[in-house]
Amino acid sequence: MPSDTEIERVRERLDTLAPALGRTWTSTDAWSFVTDLTAIGNRMGGSAGEARAADLVADAFAAAGVRDVRNEEFEMAAWRRGDSTLTLTTSDRHGDELAREFETVALPYSPAGDVEAELVDVGYGTPEEIDEVDVGGKLVVASTTTPSGSRFVHRMEKFGYAVEAGAEGFLFVNHLDGQLPPTGSLTFGEEAEAPAVGVSKETGAWLREHASNTPGEAGTAHLSVDAETTPATSRNVVGRVGPDTDKRLLLVAHYDGHDIAEAALDNGCGIATVVATVGILADDAVDLPIGVDVAAVGCEEVxxxxxxxxxxxxxxxxxxxxxxxxxxxRFRDLVALAHTSAATADAAETVARATRHPIDVELEPHPFSDQWPFVRRGVPALQLHSDSGERGRGWGHTHADTRDKVDDRNIREHAMLTALIVTELADPDRDLPRLDADELADAFREADFETGMRAADLWPADWE
Structure with a gap:
């Protein structure tokens, strides 16, 4: 619980930052940036569009007052999408063969391949549900969502566990209406072991009706994926605001996006929030006691x-x-995920109390965003998110993740809150203890992550 002293400290800081906060609230820069970013189209990791986006972000950082802005290239395995098809063969009521093809979106790092097999419905695709049926040699049908009241089980966990159990392929079914096949990477940067595609909720209804473990006539499905994984280059855009101190904070967001839409919400809004945030932090009125490294990172989605x-x-x-x-x-209210760090959680709660602005602070960890490489090494972190109130990604990772879904008032407002959180974390009186590896591992076990993370090959070796 934040102390009165901490709350008063943030309120005093609000007076100092008022001019910079006011300029952010009235600025049209966030909308212009999102417009330029989404106009690029495909920002898939390792693509020409991602490289163009990196240059756009570098220019925006420099204009906002970030110093020493540079692109740092790194080698990676780029996945390139070809065609994919899914054909379901059944019989009509007269006994005649009926073949129907459905729209699909191949999932990144799916290998090229053809699978002809029975379908098996594993519901949400949790390990418990997969264990209940025989998936060996079959095409698994799994939902993008998870049961109410449980933690959100990631696509990589579902895919990894199903393939480990013998599945020949993976069909990822959107849980939202709208003929929107979802996408999303199967692995962390390397070719997966079985072909996989996303299909719409409407397609999923047909597939489940003809699965081998559901009432009615079973069908045979033919899945074909054309894709390749080749060496490529991505880049991080890095710079600094505040003094050149050895001890510093890191403010990060990914600028890449999936190739099937404009990636406006995921993560166009996030990188736009960071651009607006550094414009506040670089203001002459902000007296940061330590430096803040700013990084727009590539290839988060893969x-x-x-x-x-x-x-x-x-x-x-x-x-x-x-x-x-x-x-x-993306959405109205900010969510701060503290990944077991009580200290970063307290900083977010302090800002919420001082500004009378709701921030939903959660301590539970997860390994599926850019804080993970730091958290698992003991660095305390916050992931700043926002919540629509619905379970799952919504428009994200679909064709519908487009600029018209963006409300830039949320970007401007969250940038102001992010700047306040960063300045509070940087305060000399704010202690940020390192994360203990054993306690962190226990927290992941308590949150029921171990089985899924092992299936996705994400469980750190030193947590054994």
Whole structure:
């Protein structure tokens, strides 16, 4: 619980920052930036569009007052989408064969391949549900969502567990209406072991009706995926605001996006929030006691590759804490995920109390965004997100993730809150203890992550 002293400290800071906050509230820069970013189209990791986006972000950082802005390239395995098809063969009521083809979107790092097999419905695709049926040699049908009241089980966990159990392929069914096949990476940066595609909720209804383990006539499905994984280059855009101190904070967001839409919400809003945030932090009125490294990272959507590269390059003993802006700016209220750090949670709660602005603070950890390479090495972190109130990604990772879904008032407002959180984390009186590896592992076990993370090959070796 924030103390009265902490709350008063933030309120005093509000007076100092008032001119910069006011300019942010009235500025049209966030909308212009999102417009330019989404106009690029495909920002898939390792693509020409991602490179163009990196240059756009670098220019925006420099214009906002970030110093020493530079692109740092790194090698990665780029996945390239070809065609994919799914054909379901059944019989009509007269006994005649009926073949129907459905729209699909191949999932990144799916290998090329053809599978002809029975379908098996595994519901939400949790490990418990997969264990209940025989998936060996079959095409698994799994939902994008998870049961109410449980933690959100990630696509990588579902895919990894199903393939480990013998599945020949994976069909990822959107739980939202609208003929929107979802996408999303199967692995962290390397070719997966079985072909996989996303299909719409409407397609999923047909597939489940003809699965081998559901009432009615079973069908046979033919899945074909054309794709390739080749060497390529991505880049992180880095710079600094505040003094040149050894001890510093890291403010990070990913600028890449999936190739099937404009990636306006995920993570166009997040990187736009960071651009607006650094405009506040670079203001002459802001007297930061330590420096803030600013990084726009590539390849988050295909395995946190940019963040992994950044974590490997930095001396993490000098990084006091990380603020990862992935999901902020999309919806009305900010969510702060503290990943077991009571200290970063307290900083977010202090800002919420001081500004009388709701921030939903959650302590539970997860490994599926750019804070993960730092958290698992003991660096305290916050992931700034926002919540629509619905379960799952909504428009994200579909054709519908387009600029018209963006409300830039959320971006501007969340940038102001992000700046206040960063300045509070930087305060000399704010202690940010390192995360204990054993306690962190226990927290992941308590949140029921171990089985899924092992299936997705994400469980750290030193947590054994």
């Amino acid at each position: 395995g946190l590759l940019g963040a992994e590269e950044l974590a490997a390059e930095l001396d993490l003993d000098d990084v006091a804490g990380v603020v990862n802006v992935d999901g902020a700016g």
